[in-house]
Amino acid sequence: MIGRYVVRFAALGYLAVLLAAPVGYVFWRTFRHGFWPAWDAVTTPDAVHALKVTLILVAIAVPANTIFGVLAAVAIVRHRFPGSGIFNAVVDLPLALSPVVVGLALLLLYGRGGWLGGHDVVFALPGMVLATMFVSLPFVVREVVPVLREIGTEQEQAAATLGASAVQTFRRVTWPAIRWATAYGVVLTTARALGEFGAVSVVSGRIQGQTESLTLYVQDRYQAFDEVGAYASAVVLALIAVTTLILMTALKPKEETR
Amino acid sequence: MAASAEALPAPKARRSAAPGLAIGLSTLYLSLIVLLPLAALAWRAHGWDAITSPQAVSALKLTVVASLVVALINAVAGTAIAWTLVRDRFFGQGFVNALVDLPFALPTIVAGLTLLALYGPKSPAGINVAFTRWAILLALLFVTLPFVVRTVQPVLLELDTEMEDAAASLGASRAATFRRVILPNIFPAILSGVALAFARAIGEFGAVVLISGNLPFKTEVVSVYVFGRIESGDSGGAAAASVVILVLSFGVLLAIGGVRRWATRHDR
Numbered sequence: 001m002i003g004r005y006v007v008r009f010a011a012l013g014y015l016a017v018l019l020a021a022p023v024g025y026v027f028w029r030t031f032r033h034g035f036w037p038a039w040d041a042v043t044t045p046d047a048v049h050a051l052k053v054t055l056i057l058v059a060i061a062v063p064a065n066t067i068f069g070v071l072a073a074v075a076i077v078r079h080r081f082p083g084s085g086i087f088n089a090v091v092d093l094p095l096a097l098s099p100v101v102v103g104l105a106l107l108l109l110y111g112r113g114g115w116l117g118g119h120d121v122v123f124a125l126p127g128m129v130l131a132t133m134f135v136s137l138p139f140v141v142r143e144v145v146p147v148l149r150e151i152g153t154e155q156e157q158a159a160a161t162l163g164a165s166a167v168q169t170f171r172r173v174t175w176p177a178i179r180w181a182t183a184y185g186v187v188l189t190t191a192r193a194l195g196e197f198g199a200v201s202v203v204s205g206r207i208q209g210q211t212e213s214l215t216l217y218v219q220d221r222y223q224a225f226d227e228v229g230a231y232a233s234a235v236v237l238a239l240i241a242v243t244t245l246i247l248m249t250a251l252k253p254k255e256e257t258r
Numbered sequence: 259m260a261a262s263a264e265a266l267p268a269p270k271a272r273r274s275a276a277p278g279l280a281i282g283l284s285t286l287y288l289s290l291i292v293l294l295p296l297a298a299l300a301w302r303a304h305g306w307d308a309i310t311s312p313q314a315v316s317a318l319k320l321t322v323v324a325s326l327v328v329a330l331i332n333a334v335a336g337t338a339i340a341w342t343l344v345r346d347r348f349f350g351q352g353f354v355n356a357l358v359d360l361p362f363a364l365p366t367i368v369a370g371l372t373l374l375a376l377y378g379p380k381s382p383a384g385i386n387v388a389f390t391r392w393a394i395l396l397a398l399l400f401v402t403l404p405f406v407v408r409t410v411q412p413v414l415l416e417l418d419t420e421m422e423d424a425a426a427s428l429g430a431s432r433a434a435t436f437r438r439v440i441l442p443n444i445f446p447a448i449l450s451g452v453a454l455a456f457a458r459a460i461g462e463f464g465a466v467v468l469i470s471g472n473l474p475f476k477t478e479v480v481s482v483y484v485f486g487r488i489e490s491g492d493s494g495g496a497a498a499a500s501v502v503i504l505v506l507s508f509g510v511l512l513a514i515g516g517v518r519r520w521a522t523r524h525d526r
Binding site for chain 2 (some may be wrong): 003004007008009014015018019020021022023025026029030051064068071072074075079080081087088089090092093094095096097098099100101102103104105106107108109111114115129130134137188191194195196197198201202208215218219228230231236237238241242244245246248249
């Protein structure tokens with residue numbers, strides 16, 4: 001029975017040293033001198049602008065990837081088509097690929113001398129949107145695919161037999177079954193889109209007050225030796241992450257008892 | 259779209275335009291967002307000395323070795339955490355369970371900053387690993403923590419304790435039971451989680467960039483190396499090194515697919 005406690009304390013100790021302590025410490029450091037210095041640091045014009053940029057990126061990337069995610073999941077599960085294996089692997093690719101590589105690829109495509117160069121994509125907001133869409137692409141697909149597989153096609157076929165159109169079948173039969181999985185995927189997509197750093201860092205050109213997202217702002221403040229600004233804006237991102245975490249925990253049981 | 263529709267194997271009558279639409283639209287989106295930029299990357303890659311230069315080779319080696327070490331530590335630590343979450347009972351277990359997902363939710367730059375705050379030059383604990391290879395390991399361990407836990411946990415949950423009871427009643431020690439009964443059952447899940455952690459570690463940038471110091475030949479990982487090439491205007495060389503990372507990542511993904519198929523071979 002001693003073994004059990006050894007494993008427990010080893011596991012919890014590992015989590016404490018690696019996760020809880022560093023994150024907790026940054027919160028403490030930020031609010032060490034009270035709430036208002038931290039508040040002032042994240043309400044400077046540049047910080048507010050950075051938050052706005054981040055919200056714009058999320059507002060475009062998340063809906064686009066949600067629609068794509070549901071369509072792609074239906075395509076993968078319900079229909080076998082030539083090249084579906086490659087399709088699957090390409091969908092997963094953004095999970096494994098270095099964000100710096102993603103940023104560079106966009107730079108080479110839309111930048112000077114690129115196939116689609118000459119427009120204000122790179123070093124501007126459109127490039128950052130494309131980078132965010134790229135890195136947060138797989139999450140909805142990955143959550144919806146297993147659920148679609150598990151519910152099978154019987155109910156959909158029954159609906160079709162009863163004369164429902166493809167759209168009706170989707171809206172009345174398929175969608176209610178996958179909506180929690182979709183919601184969970186949306187939460188994951190949002191978390192990834194909010195936190196993207198490497199890809200956005202390459203394509204944005206980091207023009208302060210223009211193309212700086214909140215993650216870039218954190219690094220910028222840190223490198224300018226503005227510790228209060230860096231920690232406070234990191235805490236803003238961490239608070240959003242914690243909110244995401246709570247949503248994830250709240251949605252997960254529903255997804256598992258499907 | 260016509261091409262994909264006619265290639266469908268014996269489509270049922272009711273599935274008229276809908277499958278073609280789902281496949282067509284999602285393929286178009288995937289091509290525009292993912293494939294086109296990557297094609298441009300491969301097209302513009304040149305300057306093979308950017309891959310074969312000592313600095314590049316050293317960055318690549320460091321990244322692969324660090325990722326392997328991190329993957330192995332995750333195999334042990336992740337399994338232990340999953341075990342604690344499934345088989346143990348203690349106060350605050352739900353909180354710990356949610357905490358495990360934190361690295362997925364936390365932006366990587368924030369992860370790097372938090373590690374730097376506690377284990378950097380101004381460490382209140384007196385532990386300073388900043389600008390050393392230990393820092394890289396620490397950062398990679400942070401961001402890859404959930405992978406093995408989240409692949410092993412569901413398998414452990416489903417695992418019947420009857421087999422273990424049988425083994426114990428036949429006189430097997432706890433260690434023998436774990437090694438001979440539990441481990442074979444959770445091994446595919448561990449392997450799958452380890453591969454995911456490895457793939458993630460290879461490409462990590464945000465968590466590493468602040469704390470590693472990015473010293474060439476010492477603490478420069480391959481993502482940071484590519485970033486440096488871009489900054490110095492050598493986008494051809496950066497693209498060449500990126501193609502190496504791309505091939506590596508794609509290879510790991512295919513291997514994970516293989517592991518999954520192998521792991522579920524009895525289910526079908």
